[in-house]
Amino acid sequence: MDKGLETATGERNKGTFFVLGIDAATWSVITPNLQKLQNLKRLIEVGKSKVVTLKEKPISASVWCGMFSGKLLEEHKHESYVVNGEIVKRGDIKVDFIWDILHAEGKVVKALNVPFVVPTFSFGVKNFKPIGFGLPTNEKEWNEELEGVTAKTKELIAEKPDVLISVYTLLDRIQHFHWGEDYVVEWYKRMDDKIGELIFDTGFLDENNKLIVISDHGFCSFGDAKVQTLPEEGQEGKLKGDHHEDAFLVTVNVDYEIQRPQDVFYAIKMEIK
Numbered sequence: 582m583d584k585g586l587e588t589a590t591g592e593r594n595k596g597t598f599f600v601l602g603i604d605a606a607t608w609s610v611i612t613p614n615l616q617k618l619q620n621l622k623r624l625i626e627v628g629k630s631k632v633v634t635l636k637e638k639p640i641s642a643s644v645w646c647g648m649f650s651g652k653l654l655e656e657h658k659h660e661s662y663v664v665n666g667e668i669v670k671r672g673d674i675k676v677d678f679i680w681d682i683l684h685a686e687g688k689v690v691k692a693l694n695v696p697f698v699v700p701t702f703s704f705g706v707k708n709f710k711p712i713g714f715g716l717p718t719n720e721k722e723w724n725e726e727l728e729g730v731t732a733k734t735k736e737l738i739a740e741k742p743d744v745l746i747s748v749y750t751l752l753d754r755i756q757h758f759h760w761g762e763d764y765v766v767e768w769y770k771r772m773d774d775k776i777g778e779l780i781f782d783t784g785f786l787d788e789n790n791k792l793i794v795i796s797d798h799g800f801c802s803f804g805d806a807k808v809q810t811l812p813e814e815g816q817e818g819k820l821k822g823d824h825h826e827d828a829f830l831v832t833v834n835v836d837y838e839i840q841r842p843q844d845v846f847y848a849i850k851m852e853i854k
């Protein structure tokens with residue numbers, strides 16, 4: 582037991598364990614642009630950061646599912662948003678997620694916009710509608726998701742739940758269509774501003790709080806990807822980027838060593854008492 586988490590009265594001030602998911606955030610964009618990404622830079626300075634190289638396929642549905650169930654693809658068996666022409670629903674996936682388990686134990690858990698299914702999945706959250714069915718596809722929808730997830734996440738931080746999980750999906754879509762363009766860096770900058778609002782402007786790190794900022798996979802040029810996750814020629818034109826196995830991770834005040842997405846589940850489970 583960490584004595585630092587005891588208040589003067591002996592009553593435990595548990596704080597919030599916040600997992601901020603940024604679908605497809607990649608070191609290969611972040612590292613060379615850190616001067617423009619001042620909040621990520623600051624976060625990397627105060628926390629512990631690393632490349633998480635996936636041993637599993639870098640498929641968003643599967644990785645997010647594993648991250649919050651603690652299970653490998655062989656165990657949760659959820660690989661794709663659509664199977665045999667049918668959209669896979671939460672109920673089709675036979676696992677308990679961290680929110681199911683902790684909620685049953687009486688903990689307050691909020692999960693917002695988690696993209697292991699489409700539309701994205703939320704838990705314990707009122708008045709939030711996923712943008713673009715959880716697959717925002719144009720600039721208007723990317724803005725809507727950025728603003729909508731930020732505003733709702735701020736509300737949820739203020740409620741001080743035991744666990745808060747919140748995910749942005751837009752960078753994945755932007756990079757599929759615009760990989761290699763300055764446009765991608767512009768969106769990282771916008772995302773960075775929001776990270777500043779959520780993490781620093783709220784004073785989140787001033788309390789006994791824990792933070793993980795993580796992506797489900799990185800990104801690379803379409804032809805360099807080991808696994809092709811979408812057809813090259815889609816409704817929105819030719820794709821320029823695809824998923825890479827190197828994911829992004831920064832943690833603050835989290836002792837559990839995260840070496841794979843599933844470890845996020847175990848970190849929360851071990852460190853929420």
Ligand SMILES: [Zn+2]
Pocket residue numbers: 604605640641753797798
């Ligand atoms: Zn993804």
